[in-house]
Amino acid sequence: MNRKPSVRELENQKLTRAMISLHEKVGGIYGYRRLTLHLCKETERQINHKRIQ
Numbered sequence: 001m002n003r004k005p006s007v008r009e010l011e012n013q014k015l016t017r018a019m020i021s022l023h024e025k026v027g028g029i030y031g032y033r034r035l036t037l038h039l040c041k042e043t044e045r046q047i048n049h050k051r052i053q
Contacts, residue, residue, distance in 0.1 A: 012051075015039065019052065 005013075019035055030038070032053040040047050 015047070015052075018042070 018039060022035060022038060023030065032049060036047055036049045036052045039052065
């Protein structure tokens, strides 16, 4: 309870915010595959589809 969030947790929070904003932007028609592709291009990093799912 008194620990700081890990780097991975902070990164997941940032990805979650990006996924939610993209989902709202496209009207909810993107699935996890398209979200993964878009976020990989946007962040220029490899992101596993299972992490997005």
